Amino acid sequence: MSALLEVQHITKVFGGGLFSRNSTTALEDFSLAIASEPPSITAVVGESGSGKTTLARILLGLETPTEGQVLYQGKDLRELSTSEWHSFRRDVQVVFQDPFEVYNPFYKIDHVLTTPIAKFGLAKSQQERQTLIEEALHSVGLRPENTLGRRPHQLSGGQRQRIMVARALLLRPRLIVADEPVSMIDASLRATVLGNLRQLNEEFGISVVYITHDLTTAYQISENIIVMYSGSVAEAGDINLVVKQPQHPYTQLLIGSVPQPDPDRRWNTEAMAASTAATGGSNGCKFFARCPHAMSQCADSAPPLFQTDAHRLAACYLHEASPSLPAEEMASLFVGRGASANALS
Amino acid sequence: MTPQPRSNGEAHAQSAALQVRDLRVHYDTPSGVVQAVDSVSFSLKAGERFGLVGESGSGKTTLAMALLRMIKPPGQIESGQVWLGGQDVLALSGEEMRKLRLAGIALVAQGSMNSLNPVTRIRRQLLDGMRDHAAAGSNSTDNGTSAAKMSRREQEAYVRDLLARVGLEPQVADMYPHELSGGMKQRVCIAMAISMRPQVIIADEPTSALDVVVQMQIMETLRRVQEEVGAAVLLVGHDMGIMAQFVDRVGVMYAGKLVEVSPVREIFSRPLHPYARLLIECLPSLEVKDTLEGIPGLPPSLLERPTGCLFHPRCPHATTECETQEQMLDEVQPERWVACHRLEQIHNSPPETGDQ
Numbered sequence: 001m002s003a004l005l006e007v008q009h010i011t012k013v014f015g016g017g018l019f020s021r022n023s024t025t026a027l028e029d030f031s032l033a034i035a036s037e038p039p040s041i042t043a044v045v046g047e048s049g050s051g052k053t054t055l056a057r058i059l060l061g062l063e064t065p066t067e068g069q070v071l072y073q074g075k076d077l078r079e080l081s082t083s084e085w086h087s088f089r090r091d092v093q094v095v096f097q098d099p100f101e102v103y104n105p106f107y108k109i110d111h112v113l114t115t116p117i118a119k120f121g122l123a124k125s126q127q128e129r130q131t132l133i134e135e136a137l138h139s140v141g142l143r144p145e146n147t148l149g150r151r152p153h154q155l156s157g158g159q160r161q162r163i164m165v166a167r168a169l170l171l172r173p174r175l176i177v178a179d180e181p182v183s184m185i186d187a188s189l190r191a192t193v194l195g196n197l198r199q200l201n202e203e204f205g206i207s208v209v210y211i212t213h214d215l216t217t218a219y220q221i222s223e224n225i226i227v228m229y230s231g232s233v234a235e236a237g238d239i240n241l242v243v244k245q246p247q248h249p250y251t252q253l254l255i256g257s258v259p260q261p262d263p264d265r266r267w268n269t270e271a272m273a274a275s276t277a278a279t280g281g282s283n284g285c286k287f288f289a290r291c292p293h294a295m296s297q298c299a300d301s302a303p304p305l306f307q308t309d310a311h312r313l314a315a316c317y318l319h320e321a322s323p324s325l326p327a328e329e330m331a332s333l334f335v336g337r338g339a340s341a342n343a344l345s
Numbered sequence: 346m347t348p349q350p351r352s353n354g355e356a357h358a359q360s361a362a363l364q365v366r367d368l369r370v371h372y373d374t375p376s377g378v379v380q381a382v383d384s385v386s387f388s389l390k391a392g393e394r395f396g397l398v399g400e401s402g403s404g405k406t407t408l409a410m411a412l413l414r415m416i417k418p419p420g421q422i423e424s425g426q427v428w429l430g431g432q433d434v435l436a437l438s439g440e441e442m443r444k445l446r447l448a449g450i451a452l453v454a455q456g457s458m459n460s461l462n463p464v465t466r467i468r469r470q471l472l473d474g475m476r477d478h479a480a481a482g483s484n485s486t487d488n489g490t491s492a493a494k495m496s497r498r499e500q501e502a503y504v505r506d507l508l509a510r511v512g513l514e515p516q517v518a519d520m521y522p523h524e525l526s527g528g529m530k531q532r533v534c535i536a537m538a539i540s541m542r543p544q545v546i547i548a549d550e551p552t553s554a555l556d557v558v559v560q561m562q563i564m565e566t567l568r569r570v571q572e573e574v575g576a577a578v579l580l581v582g583h584d585m586g587i588m589a590q591f592v593d594r595v596g597v598m599y600a601g602k603l604v605e606v607s608p609v610r611e612i613f614s615r616p617l618h619p620y621a622r623l624l625i626e627c628l629p630s631l632e633v634k635d636t637l638e639g640i641p642g643l644p645p646s647l648l649e650r651p652t653g654c655l656f657h658p659r660c661p662h663a664t665t666e667c668e669t670q671e672q673m674l675d676e677v678q679p680e681r682w683v684a685c686h687r688l689e690q691i692h693n694s695p696p697e698t699g700d701q
Contacts, residue, residue: 047556048527156643157401186400187583188640191627195637213556216586220629220637243631257561259586261628263609267561267590 002074004036004174004207005059005092008328010068012054026054027065028231031328036073036174038336039205041198043218043239045254046228052211055228056179059209060094090120093168095197097180099160103152109160110148112167113137120171136166139203140196158189165196172204179211194221215258219243224334227251230286233305233327237312238335247314249291285316293318311335361388361428362544362577363412363450368425370404370411373418379647381407381420383601386674389545389577394568396580396588396609398624399598400644405581406455408598409547412579413452414442430544447474451538451576453531453567455550460534461522467533468504468518475540507536510570512562528559532566539570546571549581564591585628589613597621600645600655603674606682617683619691620656654686662687 012027030051034042046052057063058070061077070077072088080088096102103112113133116122123129134144140162152160161181168176178197182190198221200206212218218225218239225239227248235248246252256268284299285291291298297317304327306319311333313325325333370382381404389395399405410416412427414434427434429449437445446452454460462470495503505515511532522530531551538546548567552560564587571578580592588595589609596606597618605618616622623640642659645651653670657663666686674682685691 047558158639159643187585188400188624188627190639191629191637192639194629195639198637215557216629216631219631220634253558255631257557258631259557259561259564259584259590260631261585261589261613261625263589263613269561269565 002071003033003331004073006033006071006074007031007055007058007065008069008071010058010065010070012051012058012063013066025231027051027058029068029327030055030231030233031068031330032226033328033331034175034207034209035331036207039174039201039207040224040334040336041201041208041210041222042334043222043225044209044211044228045213045215045218045225047213047254049230050228051231052213052228053179054231056094056177056209056211059177060092061088086120090171091174093171093173093176095161095164095168095176095178095181098184099157099164100152100184102164103160105152108149108151109155109163112163113170116167116170122170132170133166136170137163139169139199140166141192142166156189157185158193161185161193162196165193165200169200169204169206173206175207175209176200177209177211180213181210182217183212183214190217197221215243215254223336226330227254232286232302233313233315233330234287235312235314235316236305236330237309237333241309241312247308247312247319248287248316249293249318250287251314253290305330307333362391362393362430363389363579364426364428365412366426366428368408368411368427369423370407370416370420371423372420374648377648380650381601381647382411384425385598385601385603387596387603387606389579391544392572392575392577393594394571394578394580394592396582396592396595397598398583398585398588398595400583402644402647403598404601404647405598406549409452409549409579409581412545412547413446413450415452444478447538447543448478448541449543450545450547451541451543453534453538453546453548453551456554459530461530463522465521466518467508467520467522467525470533471504471507471518471537471540472500474537478541507540508533510539510573511536511566526559527555528563531555531563535563535567535570539574539576542574543576545579546576547579547581550583551580552587553582553584560587561590567591585613585625597624600650601647602655602684603682604656604684606674608680611681617677617681617688617692618656618685619660619662619687654684662691 008031010027010030011025013023013025015023044052044055054063058065072080075084103109114129117129117132123132137144137147142159142162147163182193185193194217197208201208210218210222222239224237225242226236227234227242227250229250234250235242235246242251243255246255259267283301285302288294288298295317303315303317304324305313305315306322307325308314308319308322313330313333365388366386368382368385372379372381385408397405397408411422416422422435429445432445504518508515508517513529513532517525517529551567552563555563568591582588592609594606594608595612596603597620599620605612605621612621613625616625627639640659645655645658651658652668654667654672657667660667664687670686672684672686674684677683677688
């Protein structure tokens with residue numbers, strides 16, 4: 001069975017053209033497969049510059065990788081026929097970060113909902129169109145009478161983002177790539193938008209790739225997590241394991257820096273010393289310069305993924321004793337929904 | 346600061362770095378008057394860290410800007426008092442206010458890393474404020490840092506010291522903003538804010554665009570320099586996690602009003618106002634997976650504000666009294682100020698008191 005969407009050994013290099021000496025490797029030898037069944041929520045977490053948005057754009061077909069392949073139902077994106085491309089466009093939807101910029105301020109918000117219906121010929125009559133729109137709005141908890149006919153500036157950021165989720169839902173996609181969907185929304189409204197995403201996953205069987213820098217929300221909605229550092233995977237697997245017992249020093253730093261809403265649980269300021277951003281060596285582990293556990297071999301060669309648990313991988317020589325796993329098999333270790341819930345209980 | 350004899354503000358001037366009383370700010374828009382800040386009173390003790398939280402549109406940024414007298418038309422400070430040390434901020438002339446900014450009360454703005462001048466080196470941007478203050482008035486020597494009177498070498502040492510305080514290398518002085526990362530730019534902004542040793546620093550969502558690791562570094566840097574300089578900090582934001590890590594006291598704003606002011610430990614362990622409670626309960630945690638539920642309803646439009654308690658349309662405990670009667674902030678326990686009619690009923694019914 002071929003995966004719904006798969007990236008194999010992709011590398012993306014920006015710049016470095018004929019007249020430029022500087023090039024940036026945004027993503028390096030990254031592989032991930034998203035199965036069509038069962039529907040999953042996978043979080044991709046990393047800081048700015050970790051390559052997570054590049055990954056999103058490649059998954060959406062908005063960017064072509066410098067090396068490697070993107071496969072939609074087993075077929076390279078570059079080789080899709082017009083009709084296959086059409087179904088790819090429908091199956092894979094996106095929710096972008098900024099709910100303020102995706103709207104054209106001159107149009108009423110209805111426009112973002114009617115456009116995909118027209119484009120994909122989803123409705124045969126005005127009435128059918130209206131029903132579709134109202135259903136989609138209801139599923140994200142919005143009342144059509146309070147939403148339709150308004151202009152973008154009359155709605156809150158949370159409402160706008162939920163309309164974006166409703167828009168994605170209209171097309172009944174099989175995968176939604178959500179790139180930082182709640183980072184620009186108030187904390188009090190975040191929960192609602194994330195709840196919507198989880199609901200789509202559970203009720204409509206839509207898989208979600210949730211790209212974020214926020215570990216807390218990732219933990220709340222995902223089963224599996226991929227922690228990215230500087231274009232490579234640092235740690236990946238069952239989110240319960242990764243969050244509760246992080247194995248990679250970078251994941252440990254990341255989790256230690258999360259501001260807990262509890263004055264008695266201070267964030268881990270010991271990590272401060274190790275965390276001055278540095279441009280690491282070229283061949284070795286990218287986290288080398290910031291790593292408190294750096295060893296000589298870390299500078300020489302980049303660590304492969306070591307399988308530390310049944311459902312987790314860490315790219316760190318501290319776990320050298322564990323068997324290593326080829327990068328393209330990463331997703332095979334991911335847990336399904338039921339398993340994730342029981343993992344730590 | 347030279348102590349100035351004042352009639353009614355003097356008592357507060359001794360104990361508080363900043364004292365705000367009954368401050369009201371509105372915006373006169375074509376669709377009506379928006380009451381963005383409504384009779385807000387609070388004070389900052391010297392060296393204290395105070396957090397102001399609320400949803401977007403709750404008036405927290407307007408309040409912060411009003412303290413700096415940086416409200417632009419159609420906004421207007423309607424009434425109230427703001428005392429900075431012994432000075433009545435709202436009574437100052439425009440020129441006096443200009444001198445007070447940076448020297449007495451400084452701002453680290455939201456996304457301030459984008460407010461650096463892209464074509465000027467960091468050194469010049471660090472010195473500009475001080476130069477301006479020296480030029481603005483002949484008697485502004487209180488802080489002993491007037492750049493105009495400094496020799497080149499002194500200026501250099503001064504810039505170096507400022508950068509070191511915020512954890513930056515001296516060579517940063519020769520760089521342009523685009524050569525720095527977001528976190529480094531925010532450090533430069535903090536260095537600017539402390540350059541004239543103000544009594545109060547207003548930090549408006551200083552880390553909203555930064556990664557968690559950088560966010561922690563910036564907040565810890567701000568804490569360290571604030572303690573060194575002895576300034577009070579007013580941290581404006583909506584991230585309760587950062588509030589819990591950084592501030593001593595929290596003020597919760599809703600629709601332009603303060604609804605609860607409490608010490609940080611107390612408010613996180615037992616929020617009293619129903620809004621504060623929902624705000625804290627809806628926070629996702631790294632401990633347990635919860636059902637994801639936000640606060641039901643939407644913040645009210647400030648054009649058509651509800652009658653009575655502004656939170657009553659969204660409040661699970663609202664009664665008819667809440668719909669008609671406004672409730673002022675009241676000190677219900679030592680150091681804890683809450684504006685709620687139903688406080689006793691809510692917190693005396695055992696199944697609802699949510700101590701964990």
